[in-house]
C-alpha cells in the first residue's frame with residue numbers, strides 16, 4: 166500500500182482533502198446577455214439544463230464589484246485576532262474553516278450577513294469597524310445594484326415560462342420581510358497542496374443553495390465546479406466582470422422540478438486566492454413554498470409536500486452541507 170504523506174499544515178484538515186477527478190474548464194456554461202431580447206428564453210433553458218448560467222451586460226457597475234472586492238480583501242488581510250472580533254458566524258458574522266453548525270469545514274474564511282431586514286446589526290458593525298463607512302457603503306451599493314438586477318432576471322424568467330404576473334418571484338425578494346443574505350468568501354492559496362499529488366483541497370464542499378436564487382461574482386481565480394445532470398463535475402471558467410446565477414432549492418420546488426437546484430463546490434488553489442461575493446435571494450419566512458399554480462399543467466401534481474421557507478430553513482440548518490435537503494419534502 167502506498168501511504169501518501171500529508172503536509173503538517175493540513176494535519177487537522179484531513180476531511181478537506183479529496184481525490185477529485187481532474188476536470189477541465191467547461192466551455193458549455195450557458196451565457197445570457199441581459200440586453201438580448203431573447204434573454205428570457207435563454208434563462209429558462211439554462212435553468213432547466215444546468216441550473217446555472219453566466220450573465221453578461223448585467224448593468225451592475227463594475228466599479229461596485231472592484232470596490233467591494235478591495236474592501237473585503239482589506240478585511241481578510243487583517244490579523245486573525247482582529248477578524249475574530251467579528252465572529253463566530255452563528256450563522257452571521259466572520260467565520261473561518263467551519264461552515265454551518267453541524268461539523269462541515271472548508272479551506273475558507275467568510276463573512277455572512279443578512280441583508281434584510283438588518284444589515285446594520287451590531288455584528289455587522291464590528292465587521293465594518295476598521296473602515297466603517299467605506300466598507301459598509303461598498304456592501305450596500307453592491308447589494309442594492311445586484312438586487313435590482315436579480316429582480317429583472319426573475320421577471321424575465323417568469324416571462325420566459327409564459328406565466329403571470331411577471332413579478333410573482335421578484336416580489337418575494339422585494340418584500341420588506343424577505344429573507345436574503347450575503348456572503349463574502351475568501352479562499353486563501355494553499356502552497357502545501359503541491360505536495361498532495363493529485364489530491365484536492367475542498368474550499369467549500371458540495372451542496373445546493375436552499376433559497377430561490379443565488380448571484381455570484383468572483384475574482385478571476387478558478388475553483389467553482391458544478392455537477393452536471395449525469396453527475397460529472399466540471400469547472401466553471403471564472404469571469405470577474407460577469408455574474409453566475411444559480412437556481413436554489415425553493416425555485417426547484419416552485420417550478421415543480423422543471424428547474425434544477427445545481428450541486429456545486431469550490432476547490433482551493435495552490436497559488437492564487439479566490440474571493441467571491443454571493444447574494445442569496447430568499448422569501449419571507451412565512452412564505453409557503455409550492456409550485457406556482459399558473460405553471461402547473463392540467464392534472465399536474467406537486468412533487469413536493471407544502472412547507473414554509475421557515476420550515477425549510479430550520480431543516481437546512483440541521484443538515485450537513487452535502488445532504489440532499491429537498492428529499493425530506495418530496496412526496497413519496
Ligand code: GA4
Pocket residue numbers: 256264265266267269277346348372373374375376445481482483484485486
Ligand atoms: C449554503 C448556501 C449559503 O452559503 C448558506 C449556507 C449555510 C451557512 O453557511 O450558514 C448552510 C448551507 C448554506 C446549507 C446547509 C446548512 C446551512 C451551512 C449548512 C451546513 C448561508 C445557506 O443559506 O445555506
